[in-house]
Amino acid sequence: MPTWGNNSVAxxxxxxxxxxxxxxxxxxxxxxxxxxxxxxxSADGSILWANTNLCSLYxxxxxxxxxxxCEKAFHREGINCPHEQVxxxxxxxxxxxxxxxxxxxxxxxxxxxxxxxGKPCGFxxxxxxxxxxxxxxxxxxxxxxxxxxxxxLSGVAHDVGTPxxxxxxxxxxxxxxxxxxxxxxxxxTAILEQTRRIASVFGQALDLSRPSQGRIDAIxxxxxxxxxxxxxGHHLRRADVKAAITCRTTPPLIYGExxxxxxxxxxxxxxxxxxxxxxGRLHIxxxxxxxxxxxxxxxxxxxxxxGSAHDFSESLGAVISENSAETMGIGLYLTxxxxxxxxxxxxxxxxxxxxGLTVYLPIKxxxxxxxx
Numbered sequence: 001m002p003t004w005g006n007n008s009v010a011x012x013x014x015x016x017x018x019x020x021x022x023x024x025x026x027x028x029x030x031x032x033x034x035x036x037x038x039x040x041x042s043a044d045g046s047i048l049w050a051n052t053n054l055c056s057l058y059x060x061x062x063x064x065x066x067x068x069x070c071e072k073a074f075h076r077e078g079i080n081c082p083h084e085q086v087x088x089x090x091x092x093x094x095x096x097x098x099x100x101x102x103x104x105x106x107x108x109x110x111x112x113x114x115x116x117x118g119k120p121c122g123f124x125x126x127x128x129x130x131x132x133x134x135x136x137x138x139x140x141x142x143x144x145x146x147x148x149x150x151x152x153l154s155g156v157a158h159d160v161g162t163p164x165x166x167x168x169x170x171x172x173x174x175x176x177x178x179x180x181x182x183x184x185x186x187x188x189t190a191i192l193e194q195t196r197r198i199a200s201v202f203g204q205a206l207d208l209s210r211p212s213q214g215r216i217d218a219i220x221x222x223x224x225x226x227x228x229x230x231x232x233g234h235h236l237r238r239a240d241v242k243a244a245i246t247c248r249t250t251p252p253l254i255y256g257e258x259x260x261x262x263x264x265x266x267x268x269x270x271x272x273x274x275x276x277x278x279x280g281r282l283h284i285x286x287x288x289x290x291x292x293x294x295x296x297x298x299x300x301x302x303x304x305x306x307g308s309a310h311d312f313s314e315s316l317g318a319v320i321s322e323n324s325a326e327t328m329g330i331g332l333y334l335t336x337x338x339x340x341x342x343x344x345x346x347x348x349x350x351x352x353x354x355x356g357l358t359v360y361l362p363i364k365x366x367x368x369x370x371x372x
Contacts, residue, residue, distance in 0.1 A: 037106070037127035040113070043120070045069040045083050054127065057101055070125060074099075074108075083123055086110045090120045104131045160202065168195035201230075217258045221296060221361070222251040222286060224258065228265040229284075232273070236282075241273040243282040251286065252296050252363045256342040264338040265298075268316075268359075271332055272300050275315040279305025283353055292360045295345065301356035309354025316357050317348075 031038055037054035039047050047065050055062055058073070065073055071081045082093050094109040106127040112120040168191075175188040225245055229236075236243055254261075272282055285299040302310035316332075339346075345360040 035129070037129075039065070039070070039073075039125045040122065041070060041083065041125060042122050043087050045071065045081060047073060048122070057104075057127075074125075083110055083125075086112050086123050087120050090114075098130065099127065101127075104129055106130060161199070164195055164199060168192055168199075171195065215257050216255055218253045218255060219258050219261065220251055221254050221298070222247050224254075224262060225265060225284060225286070225298070228262050228269060231262070231266050232269045235270050236273055239273050239280075240278045241276060241280050241282060243269070243273070243284065245284045245286070248285060248287040249296070252288070254296060254342075254361045254363055256361070260338045261342060264335045264342075267332060267335040268300070271316065271335075272302060272312070272357075275312065276302035276310050277304055280310070283356075288363075292345065294362060294364055295360035296363050297358045297360050299349070299351070299356050299358040301351055301353035303353050309352075311355045312357045313348040313355045 031051050034051070035053070037051065037057050039050040039054055042048055046067050046069055050062055050065050055065065058065070069081075070083060075081055082095070086093055090112050092109060092111040094107065099106045099108050107130050109126050109128070111124045111126065113122045113124060115121040171188050171191040175185065175192060178185045178188060222245065229243055229245065232243075269282065273280070276282060281303045283301040283303075285297075285301070287297050287299065288295070289297055300312065302312065304310060339359060339361075343362045347358050347360075348355050349358055350356075
């Protein structure tokens, strides 16, 4: 029988057996099969048993954890363990703060364990991984913001489009009645060119916010990248990053939905600029290689302001990972989805300007299966 006093208990052999499931017991097998990190504690907080998930999370064996209190084993300094409250009230509770371990986020709850007399004789500490759930929620919030911004941009483009058409219409009307050597011809030409440029930027920006239409376009790859650089120009200027395109082959056609691919490279270039940092440079090369017949390679390299080469295999590694949804932001996640849909392949290769990311896109149109 247990001896009670001051919210603690001296456990008998029967109680010890109750709280310490052996690896061969049915209870132990059930707990080991759960995805949560679970530990069983005596009334004073000492660890009697922990499942494999918890041991792996903290990088300790059960022998190392055994008899440590939960404060010493798990809690940061200044965080009070609520196990005494659980033992005194016989009611479960949960930590208000989430716990971060090894880059993951956990909710932590405490549940009392009872003896044959119906009294608390220990407790179970349960850590539930909420990393994916919290990340999905964060991505959903970002996606909602992007959708709202897309709607806002569409409204702004409509509101700006009407006066812009009036300005360009009058400018063109006056220009037709002005000879090249007459006063005002140069100024009217500049007005017309700039209004057309504004309309073009709005059109391309709206393309970025539109969902896929399922079209297959024949796209000249250098022009597509040049347009993407124009769209990302504001971000490059703010980051003080310069970018240049070098084409080492006759620019081939690729096939896909131009608006979607433009969106993918916009996101990729924004992320690449952030990685090289202020004063850095981006080098984009277009080339066909023997190693990837039927594909054109778009290689992105970068150098920092100091001239040191950047390693994109670390900063953009999530792009080619098969299980990377948890580690990339919504922009790169969308980029990977678009490029995968286009049949892209990826690799990291070492060159003169560091380790660059190469995206290979097919230069043959996809074969469509006719509906029966």
